[in-house]
Amino acid sequence: MAFKIGLLGLGVVGTGAAKILLDPVGRHPVVGEIEIHRVGVRSIDRPRDVDLPPHLLTTDLESIVRDPEIDIVVELLGGLEPARSLILEAIEHGKHVVTANKAVIARFGDEIYARANEKGVYVLLEASVGGGIPVIKPLKQSLGANRITSILGIVNGTTNYILTEMTQKGADFAEVLAVAQKLGYAEADPTADVDGLDAADKIAILASLGFGGRVKREDVYCEGIRKISAVDITYADRLGFVIKLLAIAKDSVEDDSDTLELRVHPTLLPKTHPLANINGVYNAILVEGEPLGQVMFYGPGAGSGPTASAVVSDVMNIVGILQSSGKTATLDPLLSCTHQHYCQIAPIEELYSRFYARFLCEDVPGVIGHLGTAFGDHSVSLESVVQIGFQGGLAEIVVVTHNVREGNFREALRAIDSLDAIHSIPSILRVL
């Protein structure tokens, strides 16, 4: 018996999923039991890179989520609406859902999972984080015996591709972004990638799974890569670092409470760090837990085929359950989501980090002393201060701090900014 799916979206990921399903030979036999019943798109006449019978396509997406013949709705539209409403309506009609939409899950996951649990259906989302990397299911199942203490990830393929090209080839930001869009890595609105919002959605999802609580998306501190310049990439390199957009969720070690650190920002990583050599569209997620220690998940973080691999695997999981237990079985607690309480998130000012800051100063005697004094006055201890060069007659000084409270560091910067000898502070980055 074939299991019928309704595909919402036939873009980069939808096309990849359809290609796998239309070509089952050599894959797991379950793939051959999945039938594409309807496909919802915006424009029927748009040329497609996959050979589907034209009568399957419709612009009436509501009719798909209500279709009594469909077992599983696969949402690959992107964006918040109509994706959220269609997912909820599919659930109301007793359909299982597979989605790659981290933006919807990070914002409306509570609502979606509450309804899914009431209706006894699964909402699986392996493709939503790390593209083709299996990380959601391992966090739910294979690592379930551990107390997770930290999750560090490079979880956005577009920005990792851009930073890699800028670092290795001195490429121009806008040009590389255009290539990433052409390769199908970027979101429909690439601001979500570049400004770190997509990575913030993903770390909210990972944190919720790893730390077993709900996460409010607005609690994730987020900075993107727009301000990263070739100058900082070069100086980071000289100091022994690479710059990566890092997503971090970890137990806040500075206090005994149950609070979490949750943040996304460009970070100077020591070249010896396991995440430092994750390049191009590849993503990696380094999970630390007790008693396991560290485990790293690595693979293609975006793109048609890899993301479709995760989507189809989720569909197969549901088909496997339907085959073995039937439609009325209770939900498997290791695949569904039942969190009730919200994780407590520490304010960014209270977090401790190392910082890299680049100053442009008048080339006058004593300027390094003034910097040191201002930092010292705010209990910010310095690891190194280097006058690294000159730019337009101004001395360029780079400071790397020890692990300091962010609130103190910011106050020190305000004091430094008001010094006569300081012309500007072009960059401030965190250091791992």
Ligand SMILES: NC(=O)C1=CN([C@@H]2O[C@H](COP(=O)(O)OP(=O)(O)OC[C@H]3O[C@@H](n4cnc5c(N)ncnc54)[C@H](OP(=O)(O)O)[C@@H]3O)[C@@H](O)[C@H]2O)C=CC1
């Ligand atoms: N691209 C990637 O590498 C990855 C993407 N994702 C996620 O997967 C999802 C899909 O992304 P992707 O395939 O890249 O997106 P695309 O923009 O390539 O495709 C979107 C598809 O949805 C259809 N669509 C969008 N809005 C509507 C609407 N209002 N009504 C009808 N149809 C609509 C489009 O129709 P039409 O074709 O007619 O325009 C298109 O087929 C997103 O949530 C994204 O975040 C996750 C991991 C990786």
Ligand SMILES: N[C@@H](CC=O)C(=O)O
């Ligand atoms: N735009 C995203 C796509 C995958 O989630 C990215 O670049 O990682």
Ligand code: NA
């Ligand atoms: Na994944």
